[in-house]
Amino acid sequence: MSSPADLVPVPLAAQQLGRAFADAGHELHLVGGPVRDALLRRETADLDFTTDARPEQILGVLAGIAATTWTTGIDFGTVGALVNGVPCEITTYRADSYDRVSRNPIVRFGDSLADDLRRRDFTMNAMALSVTGDRLFTDPYGGLADLARGVLRTPGTPAESFGDDPLRMLRAARFVSTLRVTIAAEVLAAMRELAGELGRITAERVQAELTKLLLGDAPRTALEVLVDTGLADVVLPELPALRMAADEHGQHKDVYAHTLQVLDQAIDLEAPAGEESGGPDLVLRWAAVLHDVGKPATREFLPGGRVTFHHHEVVGARMARKRLKALRYPNELVEQVGQLVFLHLRFYGYRESGWTDSAVRRYVVDAGPLLPRLHKLVRSDCTTRNRRKAAALSAAYDALEDRIAALAAQEELDRIRPDLDGNEIMAVLGIPPGPLVGRAYQYLLALRMEHGALGRERAIEELKRWYAQQQPPDAPSSDR
Incomplete structure (x- = not known):
């Protein structure tokens, strides 16, 4: 039977570093995500190592083989380097304690690989492979077995791990999305108990985890973890608030369940990775998550058990921002x-009353470059189980897209401009640059939106007619 070490290929950069640290009399281990991802046969963009060498010794070893080094994390024992074109981070064994207030560690270097691995977030990230020649695979906390079962556990107690760094709770949800793992019951219990501690983490670190979570393969499941554990109450309270709002039709779904379904359907409409503008779309996914957040604030109950959410898109846009x-x-x-x-x-x-060409043009102009995403979001927003209704909605949007395409072909809709530019407006009216030129431009643009291309002669006539209405009765008119 092969050793786990045989399942972890050692990149050339790791081999070079291993030889250099061995020659200097130090240990060096590939650790954390690169080991986990290699066992999962996932690609890794950069490499993480741990060593018994102190930071100044690490810099000495790197001097002969690294194209460049950086020391932004040196106070925490981490030195970065570019080796054979691969970004690498080498960190001295750590045996930190935490102040349990800011999550900042009281940095203390250690001498034991096992102790260093114990302070890591999850067992599947607490595996190490020696690269200094013996290829020793170290897994003191059962990370390999947990990885095989797809279960997320902590090396020490969950309370200890999350008390040290509450962001690890959010990272657990992120791994649910990116690695499709499940979270052990005792870990979930600790997340529920300590969810409030996430409030002491900076917004920037929370944002980074939420971004990775949303861009993962299973963001819906991860968001459900956030809501079920109370973490969303701290970092994204608008999402759990949707559980209290039945939809406006009083039908089968509440707005929370609807939102998660919209997210799933929006992801299904994303272009495949590898195609132009393909792969996970963070803007579209956030829009799907937040598209109905204005509903709780605008909910009204009507006779007969009906519910309305008038102008929830206006309120929701403000809340999303x-x-x-x-x-x-x-x-x-x-x-x-x-x-x-x-x-x-x-x-x-559009579906209820139909639109003039002017309204279709304005829809496109208001969406601007977001139009392809808006198409996907609107189509995803249909989650009814009524097949006839779903088919009617889809057909109506097909018709709208056909009209947009036809108008775009006729008028290059995405580059709509008035028939006269600012210089021509000033020449026709004999006026200098100023706010009046801007108002005239907007007037001609509105005519263009309403009626399509006017042609130069008609545009000049309309401009002069408008200008005459802007002047007092005794003012001289322009007649060129």
Whole structure:
């Protein structure tokens, strides 16, 4: 029977580092994610190592083989290096304690690989492979067995692990999404008990974990873990709040269940990885999660048991932007998600009453480059079990997309401009640059949106007619 070490290929960069540390009389072990991912046959972009060498000794060993080094984590015993084109992090054995207030460790270097592995987050990340020649596989906490069973456990007690770093609870949910593991019962119990501790973690670290969670293979299951353990109450309270809101039709689903289904359906509509703009789409997935967060705040009960959520898209867009800003997401993502939430209901006006070409144009212009995502979000928002209703909604949106395509082919809709530009407006009206030019431009743009291309002569006539209405009765008119 082969050893677990035989299942972990040692990259060339690790081999080079192993020889260099062995020549210097030090231990070096590939550790954590790279070992776990190798056993799962998943690719790893960078490599993590642990060693008995102290940071200054690590730098000395690296001097002869690393293309470059960085020391941003040296106070915590970590030195980074680029070796054979691969980013590597080498960390001295640690035996830290934590202040249990900020999660910052009181750094203390150790001399034992087993002690270093005990302070890691989960058993499947507490396996190590020596790369200094003997290829010794070290697994003191049963990580290999847990990995084979797909169960997430902690090396020490869960309370000890999460008390040291509460972010590990969020990381557990992330691994549910990215590795499709289940969480051991005692770990889940500790997550429920200690969920409030997540509040002392910085927004930036929370954001990084939520991003990885949403981009994983099973984000719905991971979000259910967050809600069921109370972690979502701390980092994403808008999601559990949806459990209290029945949908506006009083039918089979509450808004929380509907939201999770919309997320699943939006993921199904993503282009496959490898295609242009393919793979997981963070903007679309966040929009799916947040598209109905305005419903609890706008819920009204009507006679006959009906429920309404008037203008929940407006409230929801504001709430989505606020949450994503609190999580320190880039402004561009915040605005993109907010706009998708704001626009996701507009299609229902088309279905109910039909739209003029002007309304279709405005739908496209308001969506802008988000239009492909808006198509996917709107289609995903249909979760009814009524096949006839679902088919009617799909057919209506097919018709809208056909009209958009036809108008785009006729008018290059995505590049709509007025028939006259700003310089032409000033020349026709004989006016200098200023706010009036902007108002005239917007007027011509509105005409263009309403009627399509006017042509230069008609545009000039409409511009002069508009300008005459802007002037006092005794002012001279422009007639060029």
